[in-house]
Amino acid sequence: MIVERPRDLVWKKIAAHAFLIAFVALIMFPFLVVISISFREGNFTIGSLWPENPTLEHWYLAFGIPFERADGTLVQPPYPVLLWMFNSIKIGTIASIGVVIISTISAYAFSRVRFPARGAVLDSLFIIQMFPTTLALVAIYAIFDSLGEAVPLLAIDSHWALIAVYLSGVTLHIWTIKGYFDSVDPAMDKAAQIDGATPWQTFRYVFLPLAVPIIAVVFVLAFIGTINDYPMASVLLRSGENLTLAVGSRLYLNEFKYLWGDFAAAAILSGLPITFVFLLAQRYLVSGLADGGVKG
Amino acid sequence: MTELVERAAPEAPRLTFGWLGWLVIALLSLGMLYASWMLYLTGEVLLASLLLVATVGFALVFSVRRLYSVRFIYPGLVAVGLFVAFPVIYTIYLGFTNYSSFNILTFERAQRVLLQDKITAPDTERPFALTRDGTAYRVFLPEGEGGLLSEPVPLDGVEITVPASPVTTPPAELLAMREIVPLRDALALVSVTLPDGTSVKQSGLRTFASVAPAWRLEADGRLVSSVDGKVLTPDHGVGFYVDEAGQTVPPGWRVGVGFENFRRIFTSEGIRAPMLGIFVWTVVFATLSVVLTFGLGLVLASILQWPHLRFKPMYRLLLILPYAVPAFISILVFRGLFNQNFGEINLVLEALFGIRPEWTTNAMLARTMIVIVNVWLGYPYMMLLAMGFLQSVPEDHKKAAALEGASSLRVFFTITLPQIIPPFLPLLIASFAFNFNNLVLILLLTRGQPDMPGTVIPAGYTDILGSFTYRVSFLDSGQQLGLAGAITLIIFVVVAVIAYANFVAMRRATGGLR
Numbered sequence: 055m056i057v058e059r060p061r062d063l064v065w066k067k068i069a070a071h072a073f074l075i076a077f078v079a080l081i082m083f084p085f086l087v088v089i090s091i092s093f094r095e096g097n098f099t100i101g102s103l104w105p106e107n108p109t110l111e112h113w114y115l116a117f118g119i120p121f122e123r124a125d126g127t128l129v130q131p132p133y134p135v136l137l138w139m140f141n142s143i144k145i146g147t148i149a150s151i152g153v154v155i156i157s158t159i160s161a162y163a164f165s166r167v168r169f170p171a172r173g174a175v176l177d178s179l180f181i182i183q184m185f186p187t188t189l190a191l192v193a194i195y196a197i198f199d200s201l202g203e204a205v206p207l208l209a210i211d212s213h214w215a216l217i218a219v220y221l222s223g224v225t226l227h228i229w230t231i232k233g234y235f236d237s238v239d240p241a242m243d244k245a246a247q248i249d250g251a252t253p254w255q256t257f258r259y260v261f262l263p264l265a266v267p268i269i270a271v272v273f274v275l276a277f278i279g280t281i282n283d284y285p286m287a288s289v290l291l292r293s294g295e296n297l298t299l300a301v302g303s304r305l306y307l308n309e310f311k312y313l314w315g316d317f318a319a320a321a322i323l324s325g326l327p328i329t330f331v332f333l334l335a336q337r338y339l340v341s342g343l344a345d346g347g348v349k350g
Numbered sequence: 351m352t353e354l355v356e357r358a359a360p361e362a363p364r365l366t367f368g369w370l371g372w373l374v375i376a377l378l379s380l381g382m383l384y385a386s387w388m389l390y391l392t393g394e395v396l397l398a399s400l401l402l403v404a405t406v407g408f409a410l411v412f413s414v415r416r417l418y419s420v421r422f423i424y425p426g427l428v429a430v431g432l433f434v435a436f437p438v439i440y441t442i443y444l445g446f447t448n449y450s451s452f453n454i455l456t457f458e459r460a461q462r463v464l465l466q467d468k469i470t471a472p473d474t475e476r477p478f479a480l481t482r483d484g485t486a487y488r489v490f491l492p493e494g495e496g497g498l499l500s501e502p503v504p505l506d507g508v509e510i511t512v513p514a515s516p517v518t519t520p521p522a523e524l525l526a527m528r529e530i531v532p533l534r535d536a537l538a539l540v541s542v543t544l545p546d547g548t549s550v551k552q553s554g555l556r557t558f559a560s561v562a563p564a565w566r567l568e569a570d571g572r573l574v575s576s577v578d579g580k581v582l583t584p585d586h587g588v589g590f591y592v593d594e595a596g597q598t599v600p601p602g603w604r605v606g607v608g609f610e611n612f613r614r615i616f617t618s619e620g621i622r623a624p625m626l627g628i629f630v631w632t633v634v635f636a637t638l639s640v641v642l643t644f645g646l647g648l649v650l651a652s653i654l655q656w657p658h659l660r661f662k663p664m665y666r667l668l669l670i671l672p673y674a675v676p677a678f679i680s681i682l683v684f685r686g687l688f689n690q691n692f693g694e695i696n697l698v699l700e701a702l703f704g705i706r707p708e709w710t711t712n713a714m715l716a717r718t719m720i721v722i723v724n725v726w727l728g729y730p731y732m733m734l735l736a737m738g739f740l741q742s743v744p745e746d747h748k749k750a751a752a753l754e755g756a757s758s759l760r761v762f763f764t765i766t767l768p769q770i771i772p773p774f775l776p777l778l779i780a781s782f783a784f785n786f787n788n789l790v791l792i793l794l795l796t797r798g799q800p801d802m803p804g805t806v807i808p809a810g811y812t813d814i815l816g817s818f819t820y821r822v823s824f825l826d827s828g829q830q831l832g833l834a835g836a837i838t839l840i841i842f843v844v845v846a847v848i849a850y851a852n853f854v855a856m857r858r859a860t861g862g863l864r
Contacts, residue, residue, distance in 0.1 A: 063658060070653055077650070078668045081726065084683050085671070087694045091686075156426045163422030175423070180856075182434055184780075184849035186787045189816065189838055190437030192444055192823045192831045197437065200397055200456070204388030222433030224426055253419065282677045285789045289824055300678040304794060307685050314686050325679040332674040333667070336734075 092318035112319035132313055135320045137295060138302040142281050142324075145213050145298060149220035150276040154269055157224040161231035162257045166243060183225035188285045194219060195289050211292040219290070220280050227272045234268040235261060267338060274335045281328060299324050379409045393458035396443075400436060404428055438842065445835030446606055453589045453602035454829070460603040461573075461584075464591065467564035469577055470553040474560040478552070480530055480537075481521040487533070489514065489542050490521055491550070491558060498544060505536040513543045531555075611836035620806030625818075625837070627802070632814040635721065636785040640778055642725045647732025652762065654733075655740050673730035681794040684723045711800050713811035720812050724791055728781070735777060739770040772858065779852040783845060792817035797825070807833075815841050 092112050094105040114121035115131040122128050163169065164176055187194070195210070202209025208218060238261065246256040284300045291297050303324070306317035382405040389398035411417045411424045447453075455463065479490045486502035491514065499521065500514040530537070534555065541549050542558065553559035565573040565582070573582040573591060582591040582599055589605035590598035615621055650669060654662055672680060687695045688709045696706045709719045743766050751761045792798060798810025798817055807822055807830070815837065823834035 067658060070656065070659055074650075074653065074665050078665065081672060082668065084680070084687055084726075085675075087687060088683050091694075156429055160423045160426035163419070167419045167422050169419040169423065175427070177853075179430065180853060181846075181849050182430060184783055184852060185434060185438055185842070185845055186784075187434060187437070188789050189787060189819075189841055189845070190434070190441050191820065192449075192834050192838065193437035193440035194433065195823070196444065196449065196831065197397060197440065199454075200389065200392060200394040201385075203392040203394075203459075205385045219433050221429045224429055225434075228426060253422070257422075278676065282790065284678055284793055285820060288793070300676075300790075300794075303678065303682055307682060312689075312692070314689075314692065317682065317686065321679045321683060325675050328676045329671075329674045333670075336670065336674065 088318045088321060091315055092322055094315055097313050097315045112315045113323075115316050116319040116323045132311075132316055133302055133305060133320070134295065135299075135302070135323065138297055138299045139324050141213065141297065142299040145216055145220070146277045146280040149217045149280050150273050152217065152221045153224050153227060153276040154273050156221065157227035157272060158231055158262070158265060158269060159257070160224065160228045161235055162261050164228065164232050165235035165238075166256070166261075167253050179225050179228065183229070187219060187222055191285055191289055194286070198290060210290060211296055213291075213296065216287055216290050216298075219286055220276075220283070223276065223279060227276060230272060230275075231265065231268055234265060238264060271335070271338050274331065278328065278332065375409065375412050379405055382408065393456035396440075400432070404432065441835045441838045442842070443835070444832055445611055445837075445839045446608060447604050447832045447835070448589055448602075448607045448610070449604045449831040449835070450833075451829035452600065453604050454831075455601055455603050457584070457586075457603040460591075460601045461567075463601050464565050464573060464582075464599070465563060465567060468561045469564040470551065470559040470561050471577070472553075472559065474548075474550070475553055475557040476550075476559070477556055478558045479520075480525040480533070481523060482525065487525075488521065489540065489558070490524065491542070491544075492520060496520065498542075500542045503540050505533055505540070507536050507539065509539040511541040511543060511549070513545075515545065527556075607832070611833045614833065615836060615840075618806055620804065624802050624805045624807075624809035627811075628809060628813050628815055628818050631717070631811070632786060632816075635717070635724075635814060636782050636788075638721050639724045639728060639785040639788075640782050642721070643728035643732045643781070644736075644774075644778060646725060646729040647734075648736045650729070650733045651736035651740055652766075654737060669733060670730040672726055673734070677727055677790060678794060680727060681723065681791055684719075684726075685795050688719050688723075710796070713800055716796060716800060716812045720791065720795060723795060724785065724788070727791070728785075732781075735774070736770070739773055740766065742773075743769045775858075776852055776856045779848060779855055783848045783852070786814070786844070786848065787816045787841070788814065789816045789820060793820065797821070815844075 090105055093108040093110070095107050095109050095111070111121045111123065111129065115129065116135050118131045118134060118136050120128050120130050164172065198208060198210050198215045202212070202215070206212075208215045242260055243256050246260050251259065281298075282300060283298075284304075287298045288301045288304075291301060294302075303317065303320065305311075306313045306320065382401060386398045386401035386405060389401060408424065408428070411420050476491055479492070481488050481490055481499075483502040486504045488502055489500040489512075491498040491500075493516075496516065496518040497520060498514040499517045501512040503510055503512055534552070537552050541551050541561070543549050548560045550558045550560045562576055564576060566576055568574055571584055574580070575582075580593055582593055585592045585598075586605050588598065588602070590600070590602040592598055615625060653659065654666060654669075659665075687693050690696060690706070690708055690710045693709070696709075699705050699707065707715050709715050747765050747769075748761050751765050752758070756764070792812060792814055796810070796812045798808075798813035798821060800812075801808055801810045808825075809818055809821075813821065819834045819837050819841070822837065823829060823831050
């Protein structure tokens, strides 16, 4: 690197660390406060950031266990957090598996199989991908409202309706995986073809095993995407026991029923597993994100 | 030898399925056919024909050998077609209809609702009594000396129909009025079939009466009241049945209204003014979000790339934490922290500076809060991308500039930045498009509050176009889905422009898509 004067260097180092530490402190403030709130008594701010009489009440309630206060009153859990978490994970997992299957096969086709108007289809997928599904909420609501008349499985307030909508989020992932398949040596599929493999067999026995890392990335991305969705789930899901975490958690901070402390514990409980998975996968995710965006 | 044979015909491997595959295809096709038929029956002709097309396409693609290669993309195309492309087109179509909570059904369903209306004929009213039968009850309808006694009903809140048969003497013990009152809700669900076949239901606290459909369908589509002979004529211009006096009778149904919704948007001052304000704010918000997250991410990435810095992995981990935590949780946490009265941010600000900013009622502060939260959420993504792109800038370019005597700032702006902007551009445009429609943020943080005064439809200072549409369709203004469709069409135009810009930028960045 460029040679620098030692005195300047020391000052620069101190400045860099000071800036980073101050910035990290600012960024971490919400997390630390939420942890403190989850142990604090009651559901309102009472004068201090540090819990003076720490209590596990909010944590009991987050796990769905009634909590008995010191004065003998029994507090019931306000919302079924674990059930919502299960719903979120169920919908997220099924939808992400579907997304992975569809996008891997499509990406293979766009990368290797010749079919009519491939370029045009590819271009239009790129344009369509820019239109977020949430924009068409009104239409999707109308579609499932009438679809439910014919197919009860896909009615409003059914998890399968939501999963079907999430399946449409494949376009971005098709691009990511296609970029990966494009980098596979064409000699591989030539060899398979010479050995008599159909395109499907080439995909199944050559490309699929190669794609496991990128499939993992797409799965995690799709999973996080579905878990974070609020607009679609809030429109398609109705009854309390069917909600996902994102829709349900909002109920905690209702103007008329403000459960700040209970929310804090529930938020940490539900946020931790996803955060953990993300941090584990993040190195691969980053390259996946850049590939999906830039490489074609 | 075998190799030679296969080489000679590499294009003709087995491309069809076993019997199991065929069975699955046949069953799926039949299921989809059934669904589209059911849809057709409920009056959803458009949706039904779309599903029919998808079904035929499915059956063809998976059975015709020539279409083998299309099999690979068919599922993806159907998913995108059904739930992205079709909804986009359907939304535009809805923008030209009066679809709202008053006109939510199709004509067939609206007609069915009216035909299912029951009316009790007042002239058939007769007193009744209840008697106990074990844990159940029997309805007694007196007639002369004796009367009609029904089979036992449990009165457990479930709808039930029971026959009644003649008895010569009334039951020994009849319930008093005060005992009947608590049972009246369950009793309302009981229909009693008399020996002559008529059905009677409770019509008052003390009476039962026969029930009949309120409307009779005429051959010409009009409905005639079975009580007073009133005639309802379906008016497909407004989507309602209209009586002789011109009064509309709910429920209505969806009909096309042409450019009515667009006329409202562009001519009604109470809609146009807030729409314009929201549009400007949406652009400002998306621009600010992109510029600030990009700037902050780039600065942090540059510092983290500095070779003399220690503890890099730790800083990196802490700095990407906002990206790792699910966004819906972080946004809700901020909603609580920024709470004007019980929020921790105001607690700290008051302790330090003695101020309590009105984050939720002051328009300017609410917008500031939204941008702060969005930058907090979005900078790690930019930082991660910038770290990748910074590594691809050749080190010797920077060295050469430094040897020429350029300051490190100058090196950054003349060497580094010009090299990373082109590959970054498509991602920045995508980020703009994402924030342009960042519904999750707005819906979870403010729901558009505080509201603008004097608007026809509730509109907020922190609403972006997407969240405004959401409010119009699903929250506080009577589910005006048609109007929302019209607004969405305007958003589509903007998004299409952005999408095209991104398409061009992408081509430039990669020198072609394929």
